[in-house]
Amino acid sequence: MFSKACEYAMRAAVYIAKCSMEGKRVAVKEVAEATDIPEAFASKVLQRLARAGLVDSLRGKKGGFSMSASQQKRSLYEIVTLFEGEAYFNSCVLGLPVCSSQNPCPLHYQVVGLRDALKKSLQQTTIRKAATEVVDAGARLRFSSEDDESH
Amino acid sequence: MFSKACEYAMRAAVYIAKCSMEGKRVAVKEVAEATDIPEAFASKVLQRLARAGLVDSLRGKKGGFSMSASQQKRSLYEIVTLFEGEAYFNSCVLGLPVCSSQNPCPLHYQVVGLRDALKKSLQQTTIRKAATEVVDAGARLRFSSEDDESH
DNA sequence: TCATAAAAGGATATTTTTGTCTTTTTTTAA
DNA sequence: TTAAAAAAAGACAAAAATATCCTTTTATGA
Numbered sequence: 001m002f003s004k005a006c007e008y009a010m011r012a013a014v015y016i017a018k019c020s021m022e023g024k025r026v027a028v029k030e031v032a033e034a035t036d037i038p039e040a041f042a043s044k045v046l047q048r049l050a051r052a053g054l055v056d057s058l059r060g061k062k063g064g065f066s067m068s069a070s071q072q073k074r075s076l077y078e079i080v081t082l083f084e085g086e087a088y089f090n091s092c093v094l095g096l097p098v099c100s101s102q103n104p105c106p107l108h109y110q111v112v113g114l115r116d117a118l119k120k121s122l123q124q125t126t127i128r129k130a131a132t133e134v135v136d137a138g139a140r141l142r143f144s145s146e147d148d149e150s151h
Numbered sequence: 152m153f154s155k156a157c158e159y160a161m162r163a164a165v166y167i168a169k170c171s172m173e174g175k176r177v178a179v180k181e182v183a184e185a186t187d188i189p190e191a192f193a194s195k196v197l198q199r200l201a202r203a204g205l206v207d208s209l210r211g212k213k214g215g216f217s218m219s220a221s222q223q224k225r226s227l228y229e230i231v232t233l234f235e236g237e238a239y240f241n242s243c244v245l246g247l248p249v250c251s252s253q254n255p256c257p258l259h260y261q262v263v264g265l266r267d268a269l270k271k272s273l274q275q276t277t278i279r280k281a282a283t284e285v286v287d288a289g290a291r292l293r294f295s296s297e298d299d300e301s302h
Numbered sequence: 303t304c305a306t307a308a309a310a311g312g313a314t315a316t317t318t319t320t321g322t323c324t325t326t327t328t329t330t331a332a
Numbered sequence: 333t334t335a336a337a338a339a340a341a342g343a344c345a346a347a348a349a350t351a352t353c354c355t356t357t358t359a360t361g362a
Contacts, residue, residue, distance in 0.1 A: 001239060001242075001244060001266070002244065002246075003319075003320090004246065004319075004320065004321095005319075005320080007244075007245050007246035008246070010244075010245055010258075011245050011246070014257055027337085027338065027339085028338080028339075029338090036247075038320085038321060038322080039322095040321065040322050040323075041320070041321055041322080043339075043340085044320095044321090046339085047339080047340065047341085050339090050340095057338095057339060057340085058328090058329080058338085058339080059327070059328040059329060059337095059338060059339045059340075060327090060328045060329020060330060060336095060337070060338055060339075061328090061329055061330040061331070061336065061337040061338060062329075062330060062331090062337080062338080063328080063329065063330090063337075063338045063339060064338070064339085065339090076258070088152060091152075093152060093153065093158075094158050094161055094162050094292070095153075095155065095158035095159070095162070096187075096291060096292075096293065096294060097294045098294055099291075103291060104284075104288070104290050104291070105290055105291055105292070106165055106281035106282070106284035106285050106290040106291075106292070107161075107227070107276070107281060108290065110272055110276055110281075111269065111272065111273075114265060114268050114269045114272060115152070115269070117265050117268075118262065118265045118266070118269075121261055121262065121265060122262075125258070125261055130257035130258060130261075131257070133255075133257035134257050137255070139255050139256055139257040139259070140247060140250075140254060140255070140256055140257075141245070141247075141256070141257070142247065143247060143248045143249055154349075154350090155349075155350065155351095156349075156350080178307085178308065178309085179308080179309075180308090189350085189351060189352080190352095191351065191352050191353070192350070192351055192352080194309075194310085195350095195351090197309085198309080198310065198311085201309090201310095208308095208309060208310085209308085209309080209358095209359080210307095210308060210309045210310075210357070210358040210359060211306095211307070211308055211309075211357090211358045211359025211360060212306060212307040212308060212358090212359055212360040212361070213307080213308080213359075213360060213361090214307075214308045214309060214358080214359065214360090215308070215309085216309090
């Protein structure tokens with residue numbers, strides 16, 4: 001449904017938010033392990049999130065990534081559009097360059113409403129809210145449980 | 152949202168259905184032109200649809216593609232899963248290998264319902280129905296209108 | 303039977319996505 | 333001031349998706 005980069009970005013962002021809520025700055029290495037992302041790729045994804053202002057990064061010893069309260073309030077939609085582009089939610093399901101109520105493709109009415117609902121759902125879901133699911137409901141950001149990290 | 156191959160497959164299938172409803176068999180060349188798909192790629196996509204039994208193909212002079220009444224009744228969902236895989240609608244939005252109500256990711260409840268609705272909508276939409284939209288409501292399968300095909 | 307039209311199949315090319323590795327810059331603290 | 337730790341940046345590699353081209357097989361009709 002979404003690209004790997006986008007999936008990774010969401011997992012990483014939620015993990016960083018969770019850490020920031022606990023007042024902890026995290027390094028790429030930890031984010032990568034906690035969310036099952038290849039470390040070097042995680043680094044690229046986080047660079048992109050940082051350049052977009054969705055996370056803060058600090059270089060050097062004791063550096064790492066964090067999210068301010070206002071960053072935690074940004075929506076998952078912002079992450080998705082950063083990696084998939086606005087077109088993901090706006091362009092024609094059949095790939096036509098023009099498709100609207102004026103000029104619909106045969107699936108326009110069929111699909112547009114549902115896709116808009118998905119869009120709105122992601123717009124209304126803050127990164128912080130997703131992080132809270134992890135803390136409160138034990139929702140996961142990686143396959144294996146946090147118990148068997150074995151370190 | 153969907154891959155090019157999948158978009159092409161849906162456009163091509165709907166066009167072939169429309170032609171078959173008019174009792175006309177069509178060649179790749181015509182399908183490609185009518186739906187704005189690169190011809191060689193259209194050929195590959197149609198081969199795949201044919202192997203999957205979603206369209207009939209006939210070689211040789213007067214050959215081409217067509218869809219029987221029962222093929223026209225197949226759903227768009229079948230085309231999508233042929234090109235995107237079942238996983239498209241079933242796997243975790245965040246890309247986790249395991250994600251269910253037992254073991255949800257932080258977006259599980261948020262997104263799963265909407266994606267299921269999209270799935271059902273595609274399952275309930277037959278290729279024939281989409282083709283009827285084109286015939287009855289003038290819905291389009293390519294950018295420019297059919298008037299300016301200039302031939 | 304032979305030329306022609308069409309799909310099928312195979313090979314190849316291009317672009318994008320995914321993933322890795324190495325070097326550089328920045329910061330901290332000893 | 334220097335070693336260590338961390339992100340940033342750049343180069344590269346591998347895989348997948350997209351796209352094109354060429355050959356082979358099949359059917360038709362003259």
